[in-house]
Amino acid sequence: MPQSADKILDHELLFREPEYQELFRSKKENFEFNHADVKVAEIRDWTKTKEYKDKNFAREALTVNPAKACQPLGAVYVANGFAKTLSFVHGSQGCVAYYRSHFSRHFKEPTSCVSSSMTEDAAVFGGLNNMIDGLANAYNLYKPEMIAVSTTCMAEVIGDDLDAFIKNSKQKGSVPAEFDVPFAHTPAFVGSHVTGYDNALLGVLKHFWDGKAGTAEPLVRSPDESINFIGGFDGFVVGNMKEVRRIFELFGAKVNILCDPSEVWNTPTDGEFRMYDGGTTKAEVEAALNAKATIIFQEYCCEKTARYIAEKGQEVVVLNAPVGVAGTDRFIMAIARLTGLPIPAQLEKERGQLVDALADSQAHLHGKRYALYGDP
Ligand code: SF4
Incomplete structure (x- = not known):
């Protein structure tokens, strides 16, 4: 084998060695049953023709698999958008690990979010105790000024009632009665993360504007210029x-x-x-x-x-x-x-610069297309 402890080849070079080339050839021939190289080259050349270009531009609809995630992901996003707010997902731990890792990997920042860690017994008897303990732990350990609650599939399938659970938890002393706990039901089997975003944001606005779940007077609107x-x-x-x-x-x-x-x-x-x-x-x-x-x-x-x-x-x-x-x-x-x-004026100026830059890049693209297809 070309690979040895004394001379470690990177994959890019390693896969050019005869042993690997033979392996790839055999795999292609005996298992993949691809089109012949001549046919592939023929199609590649066809994609550079005017006939192909016309067919391509004649398309009227395009369906792409949407990048969809489940509702609580949107709710966790919303919770992160409010000051000193901890996202609390009533449901299973695994789901919440996914939201945290998803955002942490995307934004390259740690993303905080806790779960009520529902397991089999909670799925059968309801997750009230998980909520009571979970809110108390989250409040005491992470010292948030607000806890925004959402749900995973599991809590929704068994029909846990967040409003009642949060009120119960407050009665049991998990968090002070006046502590802000906006909530939103975010059943993951309906809609997607954008639905969850909508539900969670609505939950926060309703909480503050409509009397904090019955613990305060609803706010009265007094219009201003903002x-x-x-x-x-x-x-x-x-x-x-x-x-x-x-x-x-x-x-x-x-x-x-x-x-x-x-x-x-x-x-x-x-x-x-x-x-x-x-x-x-x-x-x-x-x-x-x-x-x-x-x-x-x-x-x-x-x-x-x-x-x-x-x-x-x-x-x-x-x-x-x-x-x-x-x-x-x-x-x-x-x-x-x-x-x-x-x-x-600054925005007008920037717009002018942007339009000029776009015109330049369009001219550049046009030149490239001319080189590929000739005069259109
Ligand atoms: S779809 Fe349901 S089970 Fe899956 S991550 Fe979302 S909430 Fe959890």
Whole structure:
């Protein structure tokens, strides 16, 4: 074998050795039953022809497997967007390990989230005791200022009632009676992570605006000039939220960002673990009821939330995330219209630069296409 302890070849070189080449050839011939190399080359050449190009551009519909995850993932995202808030998922540990690892791997930041660790007995007799113990542990160990509860499949299949369970837990002294525990049922077998985002955000808004599950008076709306912004489930939130804030600042507009996890998923690498960082504060959530309007990116992340906010008397502007210059224009124009403020000169300048850069890159692409297909 070409590989030895004295001379370790990287796979890229190793697989070019005759033994491996023979192995690949035999695998192809005896097990894979692929098309002949000549046929593959013939098809490859055909993909560079005008006939192929025309067929390709004539497509009218494209179906791609959507990258869907289950509802509680969206709920955990939402919890991370509020200041000093711990995400508490009522259900099994394995699910919660998945949410933590999913976000930690994506954002390259530790993501905190606890579960009520339901097991077989809880699945049969109900998870009330898990909730009572879980809330007490989470409150005492991690010292949050708010615990946002959601559910996994298991809790939903057996029909655990979060409202009743949280009230019971408070009576048993797991957390103080006035401690904020917004909740949302997030059955994972319905919808996807965007549905969970919607349910969880609605749960937080209802908690603060509608009297904290009967422990306070519902807030009364007193309209002001501020604008609410909801970004939706956004894998690029760390960069996007900074830009959104910058745009509102350039306008000089008062904005309440509802759910902002961009800080907790972008903590400095100084050796200090921050379980909580940034996020929308409780005071900001309460003030958001008075906003003049709410701008929402990603309409399907906020279907129920949008309806609820509109019922409170705010104008709701739903955009499908500002993709491209036209989308960004719609966002900027919406802020200008809602606030009555002029579009900042800086934004006009940046738009001009962007359009020029796009024109350059289009010309470059056109040149490339010409080289591939000739004059179209
Ligand atoms: S689909 Fe259900 S079991 Fe699977 S991770 Fe989501 S909540 Fe857990």
